[in-house]
Amino acid sequence: MSEHNFDSILDFLCGGIMSASESSRVRDELYDHLMCLYERNVSVGMSPDAAGAEAISSLGDKQLLRHQLAQVHPYFPRLTIKKALTMLLVGFIFSSVHINLFDGMQQITQFIGNSLMLTAAFCMSSAGKKPRTAFAVRAVSFICSVLIYLLSPFLDRYASANIVLFGIQFILGFATWFCMLDGLRSMTDEHICDDCKPLRFGLNKLLYTVTTVPSFLVLISSGANEYSSSIPLNEGIGFILIIPFIAFLIASVQLLLRVNTALYKSEHEYKAEDRGGVKLAFFSSAVCLGIVLSMLLGCCYIRQPAETQPYNRNDIEMSEAEYAGIRAALLSYGMSDELVATLPKSEILQYRTLKVNKNSALSADLSQACFSNNYSEGYILNEYLLPIEDEAGHACIRVLRQIRCENYKQAQSGPGTRAACFPDCGKYNYLPAQGSDFILILKESDGIIYSCKPLKTYKNTHLNVTDGVEFSMDSSTDFYYAVTLALEGYSDEVLYHFSHKLVVFKQPLMGTKRSLKEIANSQTIMTVENPLYLYINFYTTETYFPDSED
Amino acid sequence: MKISKELTRGSNALLVLGVISKCDMYGYQIVKTIETASNDVFIMKEGTLYPILHQLEKDGCLESYWCEAEGRNRKYYKITEKGLKQLVRKQEEWQVFSAAVGKVLGGAGLVRA
Numbered sequence: 001m002s003e004h005n006f007d008s009i010l011d012f013l014c015g016g017i018m019s020a021s022e023s024s025r026v027r028d029e030l031y032d033h034l035m036c037l038y039e040r041n042v043s044v045g046m047s048p049d050a051a052g053a054e055a056i057s058s059l060g061d062k063q064l065l066r067h068q069l070a071q072v073h074p075y076f077p078r079l080t081i082k083k084a085l086t087m088l089l090v091g092f093i094f095s096s097v098h099i100n101l102f103d104g105m106q107q108i109t110q111f112i113g114n115s116l117m118l119t120a121a122f123c124m125s126s127a128g129k130k131p132r133t134a135f136a137v138r139a140v141s142f143i144c145s146v147l148i149y150l151l152s153p154f155l156d157r158y159a160s161a162n163i164v165l166f167g168i169q170f171i172l173g174f175a176t177w178f179c180m181l182d183g184l185r186s187m188t189d190e191h192i193c194d195d196c197k198p199l200r201f202g203l204n205k206l207l208y209t210v211t212t213v214p215s216f217l218v219l220i221s222s223g224a225n226e227y228s229s230s231i232p233l234n235e236g237i238g239f240i241l242i243i244p245f246i247a248f249l250i251a252s253v254q255l256l257l258r259v260n261t262a263l264y265k266s267e268h269e270y271k272a273e274d275r276g277g278v279k280l281a282f283f284s285s286a287v288c289l290g291i292v293l294s295m296l297l298g299c300c301y302i303r304q305p306a307e308t309q310p311y312n313r314n315d316i317e318m319s320e321a322e323y324a325g326i327r328a329a330l331l332s333y334g335m336s337d338e339l340v341a342t343l344p345k346s347e348i349l350q351y352r353t354l355k356v357n358k359n360s361a362l363s364a365d366l367s368q369a370c371f372s373n374n375y376s377e378g379y380i381l382n383e384y385l386l387p388i389e390d391e392a393g394h395a396c397i398r399v400l401r402q403i404r405c406e407n408y409k410q411a412q413s414g415p416g417t418r419a420a421c422f423p424d425c426g427k428y429n430y431l432p433a434q435g436s437d438f439i440l441i442l443k444e445s446d447g448i449i450y451s452c453k454p455l456k457t458y459k460n461t462h463l464n465v466t467d468g469v470e471f472s473m474d475s476s477t478d479f480y481y482a483v484t485l486a487l488e489g490y491s492d493e494v495l496y497h498f499s500h501k502l503v504v505f506k507q508p509l510m511g512t513k514r515s516l517k518e519i520a521n522s523q524t525i526m527t528v529e530n531p532l533y534l535y536i537n538f539y540t541t542e543t544y545f546p547d548s549e550d
Numbered sequence: 551m552k553i554s555k556e557l558t559r560g561s562n563a564l565l566v567l568g569v570i571s572k573c574d575m576y577g578y579q580i581v582k583t584i585e586t587a588s589n590d591v592f593i594m595k596e597g598t599l600y601p602i603l604h605q606l607e608k609d610g611c612l613e614s615y616w617c618e619a620e621g622r623n624r625k626y627y628k629i630t631e632k633g634l635k636q637l638v639r640k641q642e643e644w645q646v647f648s649a650a651v652g653k654v655l656g657g658a659g660l661v662r663a
Contacts, residue, residue, distance in 0.1 A: 025625070026600070026604070028616075028622075028623045028625070029577060029600070029623075029625045030596075030600070031622065032576065032577070032578070032619075032622050032623065032624050032625070033577045033578050033596060033600075035620075035622060036578035037578070039620075058595075058596070059595065059596045059597060060595035060596060060597040060598070061595075061597050062597070064597050065596065065597035065600070065601070068597065068600075068601035069600065069601060069604070071601070072601045072604040072605050072608065073604065
């Protein structure tokens, strides 16, 4: 009797074993067994055909044997796919929710999240073409995020390239989920049964949920978890975004559990990769390597010392009387004597049209409201909005910001810095408004004041529509900048800058007229990244300008 | 005398471990050895044997290796330390069970003429 005569029965018996290698080994073993029976039958005088048939018959209940073999070799989706989906969801949570309870926590959670998601996508990649596509998409998305990180020093100069990469990453993040869920739906479609009907409904519902607007926001953070658009739970907006996020997770978990239940009941078997731990270790290493590479390249790229020069505050000629008049005006707005004494005379001259503030109530309000905000990233921000006139006599506000590094470690790790790449550098975004002028950076070292050139300036960095500057930073770094904002004739772009945060986060306040104190006391307002946006947008010349001597 | 499946189900793993503990064997050999040793009382179908063998192997009670015999690959099973401990435990269980069944049946006089 030739070998191939047992092929069909062996195919049937081993058909339930999902692992190709295990199936092959069981097949060899059963073949040997059948051949032993066959040879015995032939030896007692049976014809080859009868001996073969008898050998097959002696196996007993074939269906039962097939089922039991499949059970003993459990490459079965109810285990592996369930694990993979669990990893996927946990990874999604880790990579999307950013909570900084300690230094570096955000990086750790992102690292864990990315590793888990990659592993999960890989484990599911064997289950079908679409899950395989999902893994490929996720892998490309990860590579894309590493590239963005690696190339960020270069990309900062090309906002459009940055936006394109960000867009690609977002689309890939979305596509990952879609392919994964659509793949699961396809798997159940192949063997639609009564048990699967509610499942199909559930998957459709899940897909629908994913594509609805609330989840869209969540997917943005999934697709762009390298960026600040991720969900910051520790900020006000996080609590708004977290609602659809939690809804999405609950719906996902519930429906994915139903997927497993239905797959289990339907007895349709799909191959999925096992040994998730090994894969997790592999992808964790890959993610870790990517991060290390990013850091190495970043450090190599710019690790230059700040270019300092002696600071000369007497950079222009100014009479004592004029200086004293301007100084008095500046002090009336709550500016400290120390700060005034530090400013160069060229900056002092900018305030020659400044009137002394006689409205003590407003002054107190302003001081409480915005002039001494504790900056949450390790800086203390003192902001002064000073009404002046430009050379043509138009009303302007010159915004002078003094930024003092209070917590060096926190300042380095804050989202406004590039500490991950450049350990000794800070980065600060500022408005490219009319007349904007990044005036100076002062570094106080051993009581001596130096003027430092910015390491690098940016135009329209990242997705923010602000310009930025990188500066050398150490534990005693203070810096100042001033921007003149004309109260008329903003360009559309600048108006967008002002209203951007408000439109998204603070819409209820649009068009209302509230006192600065009211606004300042509103907790939601205090989460606005830059209070300047708010004041400029809502307070016209009449409502803002304090009573003057005139 | 044919023994019902329900009665033998719990002792199949014990029988398999018992015969393999004497020497390394392959599937067909195990079936034949059990048949011969039991005077054809225990006729183990392949549908029963292989899932038990594979499960015992997965549990670490058996190890396997491949040899070429009669021009084919043949899988031999070998008992492990864990398998030997399992065998001793199952034997003890079986003795307790068997003695208890004997006592119940004999002592209660359930068999009537």
